[in-house]
Amino acid sequence: MALEVPYRSIPDMFLQRVRATPNGQAFAVPTADDRGITWLTWAEVGERAKAIAAGLAGLGVGLEDRVAILSGTRLEWALVDLGINCAGGATTTVYPTTEPEDAAYIVADSGSKILVAEDPKQALKLAGADTSVTHVVLIDGLADASAQPPQLTLAELEERGRAALAETPDLVERIAEGIGPDNIATLIYTSGTTGRPKGVQLLHGGWCWEGVAQAGLGLFEASDLQYLWLPLSHSFGKTLLCGILHVGVPTYIDGRVEKLVDMLAVVQPTLMCAAPRIFEKVYNKTVTTAVGAGGLKAKIFGWAVATGKQKVALEQAGKPVPGALKARYAIAEKLVFSKLQQRLGGRLRVLVSGSAPLSRDIAEFFAAANLPIMEGYGLTESSAANFVNRLGKLKIGTVGQPLGDLECRIESDGEILLRGKPVMRGYHNLPKETEEAFTEDGFFRTGDIGELDADGYLKITDRKKDLVKTSGGKYIAPSAIEGMFKAVCPYTSQAVVVGQARNFVTMLISLDEEAIAGWAAGGPLDGKPYEEIVAAPETEKLVAGYIEELNAKLNRWETIKKFAILPRDLSIEQGEITPSMKIKRRSVETNFAEQIDKMYAGSLAQI
Known part of the structure; x- marks a missing residue:
């Protein structure tokens, strides 16, 4: 059914708002x-x-x-x-x-x-x-x-x-x-x-x-x-x-x-509403603080998260939550989750994530803490908000259902196509690029790969151009692996999978400065600068343990054979991430070519 829009323009919508609620709180x-x-x-x-x-x-x-x-x-x-x-x-x-x-x-x-x-x-x-x-x-x-x-x-x-x-x-x-x-x-x-x-x-x-x-x-x-x-x-x-x-x-x-x-x-x-990086930062801080406290506090935290995730798993499967689990969850909320809720202001009803993929594990953690994140999806070319999960209808691992009367079609190669009011007129002064961006029947080619389930929920696999094809001919979706690693290792800031035309997969990792300094406190690396902490064998050993944990969750051809911890975080200024927190893979691979070459030294990097 067509969505009824009672405005001709933004000024029309704005002036109607001012007339309707002149004394209402605005900004x-x-x-x-x-x-x-x-x-x-x-x-x-x-x-x-x-x-x-x-x-x-x-x-x-x-x-x-x-x-x-x-x-x-x-x-x-x-x-x-x-x-x-x-x-x-x-x-x-x-x-x-x-x-x-x-x-x-x-x-x-x-x-x-x-x-x-x-x-x-x-x-x-x-x-x-x-x-x-x-x-x-x-x-x-x-x-x-x-x-x-x-x-x-x-x-x-x-x-x-x-x-x-x-x-x-x-x-x-x-x-x-x-x-x-x-x-x-x-x-x-x-x-x-x-x-x-x-x-x-x-x-x-x-x-x-x-x-x-x-x-x-x-x-x-x-x-x-x-x-x-x-x-x-x-x-x-x-x-x-x-x-x-x-x-x-x-x-x-x-x-x-x-x-x-x-x-x-x-x-x-x-x-x-936020980009995933904000939720990752909160997650890192919460987990590293709990682990750092050690002893009983760390045990209670682990028990609370496991209890919360049990409850979320049943809700996601559409099954009732038994009374005993509800009672355990109430204790978990009182002892652990209420503190996290308070740190975020204590009144959050809705959290929305967009602009880059949210790790499933991090989404499950927030849902367990009774702070469910409604992940959404959209592009600049289609006015940003195209799909989103709804309260009480959250499907973790998907970006929800379409907004309004937006049409979505999945191409035979898995590409997501969109048609509707929020889609752009075209690219400014670029008629050829505009023409290439649309199908003959007016659908916009998003460049993203995904699938729709029976209820119309969209799951994004990856960017079409980001899919990595190893020299063995296997396709790998980097963002899924990167998201999994961020959830496994709470010290991560950014993770970038490398493997295009290579005979095995590697990863570049930057660590969260605050989190890794907290980990180093009280040990031989206490108070040392970031570059020194990340270059230390102890840090290498710490991250290697998390890589092992990640590999246990991956298909054999996806496993990370080698990794490099970067001497600094990725930055907007160096052209490695966009202001909306998307990774610019080509720039990262160019800027850290030395680290990549070292990981593949002696291997057959087939083209």
Whole structure:
């Protein structure tokens, strides 16, 4: 059945929200001392976004004109994004970690007229670049009077906008009437695990569809309090903003990932979406702390996890949980799981994971702790939210069922194909790539391999291009093995399987700095720098034990024959992971070629 979308555009959806609940809590930010939060009502958000829209219109922004945002996740990001759309423009998103060369490429390729930068340092990334930018707007810091293109602050832009609205109070409403579902709302450049980033054209109609589709899941309620830390430059963040507008979910916005666990205790959200890396970090910390405590505490922790997993296994199989197990679980929750729940604020109702595969074992651990993670799936090209598990209908190991009326088909080679409202118009200025991305009957080729079960739940096997084929002709799905290892070894930060055209499989491993320092405490490696700890034979022995444990769960041809512990973690700056935490395998293999060559030295690396 077709999903009914009662909006023409994001401005239409936004203005309806402001009218419906002007005094409702909209967005919150941390207080200066991080001990509390401050709320803006929808009326206040409406006033600021309209002022930004009118200010941008004054700078010449019209229908589908691009305005780039180069900033971290913060309240102003959401306000500026709404302002751009309300001026008829389309937001070009640029990650704050993007290198100057790529940032300049994205702004130039998109044809962005205005750049909104977080501060003068971010604005400098475009210094000397040949772009269509006529003005630079700074969220923080002072405008440079002599800069070219001319600079102004966001406060000045809003002031100009308020002056324009004093003369023409219905300016934004009039602009909004001219924006339709087929107009471009956002241009998001795929972080490109291969090659130059491509601009994905996402339409107002697709984003409005996302807002409405999310409401039908039971995951978003107006009574919720959402913690939004995800990169708003990423499609996952943008799709959540659309859900917030449609449902009216009060949302705390704070992109400081290093403050996440501390602020969860302050904000006490009921809803949070994240990439798997966040859940892996919480898991690592919980497990290593329990193991480090030793003795009775470690035993109780192990017993509680086993009890929780027993309960989850029965629930997943659709079987009743016997009274005796329920009673044991209540004790496990009181002694162990309640402490983990409290560390995450104590009120979490919904956790959603997306943007990269979540390890099954880690999903089982969180479900055992009564913090079930609803894993979902989607792509930038299809507005991020396409499949997701529902509360009370969680199938661990799958990414759930489709949202709304989205169509899904599995090709004969296992590739997942999607068709529907949230799918992009195409790649910006790339007609050939756009044509190749679609089947003749209009399905988008995701490049992912998966299968649908009888209930419509989708299971992702791997990226089509990431499947590793050994020289013996066996196919291996690296992300599944990497996820298993992360669950087996709580000291892991990243794991990368290597084996393409090789005669055996190896693994590159980076360790979690905090976790491995905790393990080293009190021993001969106590207080030593990370590089020294990971190079020590004791650490090698520790990891070798976990590799053995992993291998016991794998087919013979998948087993890890050799591994290398890396001297540093993978980083966005070195181009090894994308800002949404996906591994760029080619970059990793290039940057750590020395370690890989050493593992295969003397073996027949057949091509």
